[in-house]
Structures are given as C-alpha cells and as structure tokens.
Amino acid sequence: xxxxxxxxxxxxxxxxxxxxxxxxxxxxxxxxxxxxxxxxxxxxxxxxxxxxxxxxxxxxxxxxxxxxxxxxxxxxxxxxxxxxxxxxxxxxxxxxxxxxxxxxxxxxxxxxxx
Amino acid sequence: xxxxxxxxxxxxxxxxxxxxxxxxxxxxxxxxxxxxxxxxxxxxxxxxxxxxxxxxxxxxxxxxxxxxxxxxxxxxxxxxxxxxxxxxxxxxxxxxxxxxxxxxxxxxxxx
Numbered sequence: 367x368x369x370x371x372x373x374x375x376x377x378x379x380x381x382x383x384x385x386x387x388x389x390x391x392x393x394x395x396x397x398x399x400x401x402x403x404x405x406x407x408x409x410x411x412x413x414x415x416x417x418x419x420x421x422x423x424x425x426x427x428x429x430x431x432x433x434x435x436x437x438x439x440x441x442x443x444x445x446x447x448x449x450x451x452x453x454x455x456x457x458x459x460x461x462x463x464x465x466x467x468x469x470x471x472x473x474x475x476x477x478x479x480x
Numbered sequence: 481x482x483x484x485x486x487x488x489x490x491x492x493x494x495x496x497x498x499x500x501x502x503x504x505x506x507x508x509x510x511x512x513x514x515x516x517x518x519x520x521x522x523x524x525x526x527x528x529x530x531x532x533x534x535x536x537x538x539x540x541x542x543x544x545x546x547x548x549x550x551x552x553x554x555x556x557x558x559x560x561x562x563x564x565x566x567x568x569x570x571x572x573x574x575x576x577x578x579x580x581x582x583x584x585x586x587x588x589x590x591x
Binding site: 370372399401406407408409410411414424425456458468469470471472473474476 | 484488511513515520521522523524525528568570578579580581582583584
C-alpha cells in the first residue's frame with residue numbers, strides 16, 4: 367500500500383530532552399513537510415523539503431531540526447530549545463512543488479512533554 | 481501574512497445539509513483545498529478547486545468559490561454521523577511552497 371507513515375502515534379518526553387519523530391513515504395514524492403497542530407488553530411508549517419539533501423524553514427522552525435538524507439524519509443527532531451513542544455505533529459508529502467501538487471498527510475504523532 | 485478564517489463549530493441534524501465557510505485574504509491563491517480530520521488522525525484530502533473555477537461537485541460534496549469576495553464553502557448533502565470531524569480549508573498561492581490553513585471547523589452531526 368502506498369502512503370505516509372508516522373511513528374510513534376503517541377510520544378511522551380521529559381522536559382529538556384530531544385526527541386525525534388519519524389515520517390516515511392513510499393509515494394515517490396519529492397517534497398515533504400512538517401506541520402504542527404494546536405487546539406483551535408490551523409496547521410503551521412515547521413520545515414519543508416523539496417528534494418533530497420535540501421530543506422527550508424517554515425513559519426515556526428525555532429527549536430526544531432530536520433534532515434532529508436533519503437527521498438522516503440524526513441525525520442523531525444524536537445529539541446529542548448522548543449519552549450512549548452506539546453502538540454500534534456503532522457507530516458505531509460507532495461509530488462513536487464505544492465502550487466501544482468496536492469499534499470497528502472500522515473496519521474500524525476501526538477507529543478506530550480511531561 | 482496570509483489569513484484564512486473559518487468558524488470554529490457547526491452542528492447539524494443527520495440528513496440535513498452542512499455548509500462550512502472559509503474566507504481568505506490573498507487574491508493570488510492558486511488552489512483551495514478542503515481536508516477532513518477525524519479524532520486523533522491525520523488530514524484526509526476531500527476535494528480541491530482551482531482558482532479559475534467557481535464550483536466543483538463530487539458526490540455529496542459541493543465546493544463553491546467566490547473569488548471576488550475571497551469566500552470558499554463546502555456543502556455536504558445528506559450529512560451523516562460519519563461526517564462528524566474537523567474540516568480545514570487551505571490555500572496555496574502562486575509560487576509559494578506551503579499551504580495556509582484555516583483554524584478548522586468542528587462539525588457535529590446530531591442523530
């Protein structure tokens with residue numbers, strides 16, 4: 367089955383720890399994205415990558431880091447510098463540039479900082 | 481920056497039509513999307529409309545776009561309890577690299 371997978375579904379972290387969220391797609395999409403969702407707000411873009419070994423900051427990149435070593439994978443690290451990391455994190459991908467291609471989303475990871 | 485607005489809540493009775501509204505501010509929007517999010521899940525693409533269209537119908541879903549007023553709506557005919565979810569509108573501008581999302585409208589269908 368083609369699709370986007372995110373793991374884990376739920377993640378708990380102690381304050382001060384870094385944590386990495388996984389996102390994998392087998393759709394052969396070039397572009398991948400990370401969004402953060404908070405209650406009562408729309409999704410906000412953290413980072414995006416249009417091609418392997420390249421990525422750009424989105425609107426709220428501070429306290430986050432990413433890598434794109436493989437086309438299929440776009441892991442997101444939430445660092446201890448992120449002041450309010452508890453949120454629902456969504457990964458998405460699209461064939462190429464999103465102005466022409468639809469973004470498809472993974473099931474999300476809910477991160478809770480204890 | 482870009483602003484995309486939606487009402488937060490909508491309740492309808494099963495079998496009635498639901499209309500979810502969205503307004504946006506940037507006139508250079510290229511595509512406008514509707515996504516559905518069920519509890520604890522990711523976003524599922526429902527439909528999209530290109531900015532040179534004013535209507536698109538897909539089974540129970542009808543999308544209307546009023547480009548002059550920058551208003552987008554999603555009509556769900558014969559709403560069912562399985563339609564209960566949060567619905568997000570999103571738009572992308574020409575040459576941009578990311579979607580701008582509305583706050584989401586929580587649709588509750590009353591049996």
